Amino acid sequence: MMSLFLKVVSVDEARETIRRIAPTTGSEEIAFEEAVGRALAGPILSAEDIPGFDRSIKDGYAVVAADTATATESVPVALRCVGRIAMGRGKPGSILQGSCAYIPTGAQLPAGADAVVMAEYCEEIGEDVLVKKPVAPGENMLTRDEDYAAGDAIFAPGRVLSPQDIGVLAALGVTRVAVRKKPVIGIISTGIEIVPVESNPGIGEVRDVNTYLCETFAGQEGAVPKKYGTVKDDAQALTALLDRAVADGCDAVFISGGSSKDERDVTAQAVAAVGEVLIHGIALAPGKPTIIGRAGRTAIIGIPGHPAATYVGLTVLGRELIHAMLGVTSFREKKALARLTENVHSEKGREEYLRVRLEDGRAVPLFGKSGLLNTIVQSDGLVCIPAGQEGYEAGDTVEVALW
Amino acid sequence: MMSLFLKVVSVDEARETIRRIAPTTGSEEIAFEEAVGRALAGPILSAEDIPGFDRSIKDGYAVVAADTATATESVPVALRCVGRIAMGRGKPGSILQGSCAYIPTGAQLPAGADAVVMAEYCEEIGEDVLVKKPVAPGENMLTRDEDYAAGDAIFAPGRVLSPQDIGVLAALGVTRVAVRKKPVIGIISTGIEIVPVESNPGIGEVRDVNTYLCETFAGQEGAVPKKYGTVKDDAQALTALLDRAVADGCDAVFISGGSSKDERDVTAQAVAAVGEVLIHGIALAPGKPTIIGRAGRTAIIGIPGHPAATYVGLTVLGRELIHAMLGVTSFREKKALARLTENVHSEKGREEYLRVRLEDGRAVPLFGKSGLLNTIVQSDGLVCIPAGQEGYEAGDTVEVALW
CATH class of the missing domain: 3.90.105.10 (Molybdopterin biosynthesis moea protein, domain 2)
Known part of the structure; x- marks a missing residue:
């Protein structure tokens, strides 16, 4: 049996492992x-071709642009109006130099025309139209393949x-x-003190929060969450649940919780029992005791149980896994730039994620303990202090990855 | 019959009207x-109270903080260890000054304890624990109502x-x-040249795009879109469709299209026929010929037909309407700050929405015609040039409202 306690790896290395083991969905x-x-x-x-035909984008007159070169308000150019083009199906005819045709927005240009003069710069006088402004070729129209x-x-x-x-x-x-296909993600919460959300916690008990953080996050990010319930710190019970999720064909499993050292060991034991532990410990705060493993084609992330750590783990690693399973190439994090209101310090060698609230372009760090839910609710997103850096100073402009 | 051609109003006034007429959903x-x-x-x-009990957030020893005041690595404080607290249900007992109890993360503190010393700063020697670091009251724990x-x-x-x-x-x-409840929004597209998405357009025809822009935008923003199909520039046919949407109890109707002046008039006529036109013309670019009206409790927005104008109308006005119907109070637009790469000019007196692409913190304006779909696909969001301003200069820092 391989050791369950591996060296702490960087966030980049953890992400690389996640991409490597992520099963591709059909x-x-x-x-x-x-x-x-x-x-x-x-x-x-x-x-x-889209739009598929040369198309007017103004109400006006289809013209040969060169005819209008000298047109001014005081010395307009007179063009013979040879017709009125109708919208929709039907051939719009053609025009020659020296002539024009009325055209509404959206209609097809007649053959020979290469621009449209807006109606407000034209005056109809009998069979002629006085054009008072020059247009360049292509003006006020789309060519047949200008969009695609x-x-x-x-x-x-x-x-x-x-x-x-x-x-x-x-x-x-x-x-x-x-x-x-949307990846199916099994959701398991662990913790001796956890009771179902419908129950009244006894002394020393709390309701299961992490199942719902994981479930709704997975759903929001494009996966199908599948709840497998909660287990106490019992390696056998957790192994059985994990086994079931793998047998069900889950593409991935999020196991959250196990906040004390003993409970965390239980998660590692269960992952090792059904498959292998690849990473146990990431240079990430909050979230160091994160576990990454797999069983068959099922990717497994064991996320720490403090709510703030859980949520950071989901955004930093869980999203990466979902995107990798979906082959997402176009994701761009929504980020805001803001000035920090206070100095923030970080231990060198780990990536630290700071919850911040945005107030008028300023980023206010929320230093609350990671066991608190209110800091993830009151914050607008995360500022990452890279592993090579000891912090930021008040007044520094930082990027906030918005929730 | 009231005039269908009202004065052009500001975007703020249009938004105010939208909030006033928005029917509240149940x-x-x-x-x-x-x-x-x-x-x-x-x-x-x-x-x-959440967590509901004084709760340890570290593995360590529950102590009376004052006992640890003088503790150092070289001169530790010895405390009598009176027990080991278990996780979950059950009374954790109590400690007195001079004593401590082992406690795992997540467990309830014993009565008398007001802090937790992390295990790594402690050493068990027989029945005593040597504490090598002082803790302040409340450290490494949550009080029973610290979260909520x-x-x-x-x-x-x-x-x-x-x-x-x-x-x-x-x-x-x-x-x-x-x-x-999610508001139900009827979706109608107009335009003589519009053919159903399943068909092969003939000469001068294009497929219906706006039904799907409106439908998917409405769905994304939390409404239930209900498609009513397309109509040519026929006031009677449009009136009949609109009437049906109102009779069906739609909370709102988005009518898009009518890109030529005649077609736009058809939309105004139809709105007037089933109810009243409140606004016809907004100082908004693209999107000036927007119509706002109502019929009974149904709010109606007539959005211009050029795709870029349609999409600006949806984000600037459609979203406002959906939020007003839902009573949304917490919405915060996702914005990025970026430096413009070019000068941009705007006519004073109207709000201009510029599509921009973000590239390494720079905002690149996409000046493409509003009849093009590719500019709304290739852009990352909008920069608003306020009505009182004539533009921005290259290098100016602007806010980009991300799609």
């Missing part, structure tokens, strides 16, 4: 309008789709998309 | 773990619940919560 085809927040399983290519061209790679695999992206899929006529 | 009780992203219908009060005290107002009505908040509800034993 793909499934779903309706495009259900795909917001889902990760693409393959690339999206454009099968056609046939064959363009529109979205890469791993992109998490936004409402805007769904709009592009609509434009392309892509009504079904292949996305990655 | 409340419903749901399981707390389903409540992420939902807005609270009432306050959450704490019925009890009985009677505390925990969350105000209108708070949108996060995973962390769900953790607090678990700690409090609040397993059911009253949240605001």
Whole structure:
């Protein structure tokens, strides 16, 4: 049996291990309008030009731009108006130099036209239109492939789709998309003092918080949480639960809790019993006694039980695992820049995550103990003090990764 | 019949009108773990102290802090160890001055103890423990109400619940919560050139994009979108659809499109036919020809049809309406500070929303036409140039409201 107590590794090394062991989820085809927040399983290519025809984006007159070069308010250019283009299906005809056609926003330009003069700079006089302002070729119109061209790679695999992206899929006529299946994450809470959320805690007992932190975080990040309940500090009981989660085919398991040293050992024992412990201890505060392991293809993270440590573990490591399982390539953390209101110190050699509240562009550190829930509720996000640094000074501009 | 062409109003005035006409949705009780992203219908009060007992947050020894005042590595203080406290249910006994008890993380402190010395600063010698470091009262422990005290107002009505908040509800034993019902928003697209997303556009036709922008945005922001389909520029057909959405009890309707002047008039006519037009024209770019109206209790926003204008309208006005219907009080836009890479100009007197892409802390304006989808896909958010300002200069630090 390999040792359960390995050397403490850096956060980067822990993330690398997570990416290495993350099982890739399969793909499934779903309706495009259900795909917001889902990760693409393959690339999206454009099968056609968008908008697909030269298209006016103003109400006005389709012209040959060169005809308008000398047009001014006082000396307008007169063009013969050869027609009025209708919206929608139908050929818009054509114009020659010296002529123009009325065109509404959204309509197709007639052949020969290469720009649109806005109606407010034109005056109809009998069969002529007086143009009072020059336009450049392409002005007030879209060329047929100005948005997307046939064959363009529109979205890469791993992109998490936004409402805007769904709009592009609509434009392309892509009504079904292949996305990655949501990973199933088993959730287990441990702790002798933990009682179910519906019960009244006795003396020395507290309700199970971590199951719900893990469950709702996993759901928010695009996974399907599956609750396996709570266990006391009993290695056999935890092993049995973990075994069941693995047998059920969970892609990953989050085990939270085990706040005393004995309980933490229980988690490591259970992971070793069903598979292997890869990391036991990360240079991360809060969250040093984190365990990373696997059983078959199931990735396992053992997260410390203090709520603030649990939540830091979920955002720093849990999200990395979910993204790796989904193959997410487009994730960008939402960050704010802010000035620290106080000096903050950190032990060199570990990454420290500071909860901060944002107040008018200032970052106020919340130094509360990691056993408190209120610090993760009252904070707006985390400031990371890198391992190589001893802290920041009041007035320093820092990046806040927003919750 | 009132005039359909009212004076152009400021964005602030438009938002005020939206808040005034927004119908409040009712409340419903749901399981707390389903409540992420939902807005609270009432306050959450704490019925009890959390954690509920004086609780150790380290493995070590429960002590009377005053006993340790002189403790040092070279001259430790000897305390009589009177017991070992177990986790979970059960009375932890008590200690007197001069004594201590072993305590694991998470366990209840014995009566008389007011601090915990970490195990690494202690040494057991027979029945005594040598303490090598002083602790202050309250150190390495939580007092019984340090997280939340009985009677505390925990969350105000209108708070949108996060995973962390769900953790607090678990700690409090609040397993059911009253949240605001999701508003139902009817979605209608107009435009003569619009064809269904499943079809192959003919010459001069484009697929319906805006239905899906509106639908997925509404869903993402906590509403239930209800699609009513598309109409050509036919006031009667649009009036009939709008009438149906109002009769169905939609809390709001988003009508998008009508990009040419004639089509926009059709939207105003239809709104006037079923109710009243309150605003027709907002000092907003892109998005000036926006319509705000109502029919009975149903709020109506007519959003311009160019995709970029549609999406700006949704984020600037649509979100305001959804939040007002839900009574959201806790919303904070995710913003990044960045330096503009170019001068940007704006017409004084209107709020201009600039799409920008973020690159290494710099904000790169995307000047593409508002008829293009690719600018809303390639941008990371919006920079607002206020109505009183003529623009920003390259190098200015601006706030980017992230999508």
